[in-house]
Amino acid sequence: MKSLKQLMLTSAGIIGLLLGAEGCTMETLSSKASDVSLTAISLPSATVRIATGSSETLQLSFEPSDASDKSVTWSSSNPDAVSVVPGDSGSAVVTGNSSGKATILAKSSDGNRQAYCTVYSAPSVTVSYLDTDSTKLLSPQSYIEGDTIDAEPQPEKSGYVFSGWYASASSSDTARIAFPYTVRNTNIFYAHWVSAGTSVT
Numbered sequence: 001m002k003s004l005k006q007l008m009l010t011s012a013g014i015i016g017l018l019l020g021a022e023g024c025t026m027e028t029l030s031s032k033a034s035d036v037s038l039t040a041i042s043l044p045s046a047t048v049r050i051a052t053g054s055s056e057t058l059q060l061s062f063e064p065s066d067a068s069d070k071s072v073t074w075s076s077s078n079p080d081a082v083s084v085v086p087g088d089s090g091s092a093v094v095t096g097n098s099s100g101k102a103t104i105l106a107k108s109s110d111g112n113r114q115a116y117c118t119v120y121s122a123p124s125v126t127v128s129y130l131d132t133d134s135t136k137l138l139s140p141q142s143y144i145e146g147d148t149i150d151a152e153p154q155p156e157k158s159g160y161v162f163s164g165w166y167a168s169a170s171s172s173d174t175a176r177i178a179f180p181y182t183v184r185n186t187n188i189f190y191a192h193w194v195s196a197g198t199s200v201t
Contacts, residue, residue, distance in 0.1 A: 038067040038108055041090075041115045048117055050082075051124040051144050052096040060090035060106055060115060071109040078102035082119045096121030122146050127187045129153060132169040137191055143183045152179040160193035 040063040050056050062070050074092045076084045081100030085093045094104055098121065105116045122145040129138035137155040155162055164176040169190045177189060 035068045036064060036066050038069060038110075038113055039063050041072065041106060041108060041113045043106070043115045043117045046117055048094070048119045049144050049146070050094065050096045050119060050121055052099060052121050054124075055093050055095040057087065058084075058092050058094060058104065058106075058117070062090060069109055072106045073109070075105045075107075076102045077105070082121050094119050099123065120144075120146070125183050125186055127183065127189060129155065129165070129189050129191065131155075131157070132190055132192065134169070145183060145185065147183045149179060149181045149183065155191050157191075157193055159196050161196055163192045163194050165189040166192055 074084045082102035101120045107114045125143045128140045167174040
């Protein structure tokens with residue numbers, strides 16, 4: 001009868017032969033057992049708007065966060081409008097090259113996980129807020145064409161009550177600008193007033 005020590009040696013020899021036959025080692029088996037599979041990747045927003053000529057960084061989130069392989073490839077459906085350059089740690093830089101839109105796609109190295117967003121590139125637009133004598137009332141604001149100004153800015157002027165913004169210094173030339181307002185091109189808004197104590201309609 002074989003001793004316990006002999007049995008242990010025999011068992012170790014059999015395991016060694018089996019591993020050798022498969023071309024494996026205990027070290028590689030241990031490494032494979034410790035791999036954490038990537039289950040999902042995602043971007044924080046489905047749509048991104050950037051000014052033509054500017055850039056913005058996109059950052060992927062990985063699930064689980066300790067996944068072993070976080071390598072991804074990036075692509076743009078319309079690089080003439082929006083190009084993409086891979087960065088580090090799941091990031092990429094998108095640049096607006098011309099007016100238009102592109103689908104930006106990130107795909108895991110095995111091709112089984114992907115995330116995408118639509119990036120719009122449009123011209124930068126400045127809105128200026130002036131008094132009827134062209135005095136600056138509020139600081140100019142920069143927008144991207146197509147942005148929405150939700151709330152009507154409220155300037156103040158001693159002795160007067162604000163009665164709205166107009167595209168002309170003369171209220172008889174244009175209608176009052178309605179808010180929310182969609183920015184389409186460079187705009188100059190003129191504030192109109194009534195004397196304090198006068199009813200504003």
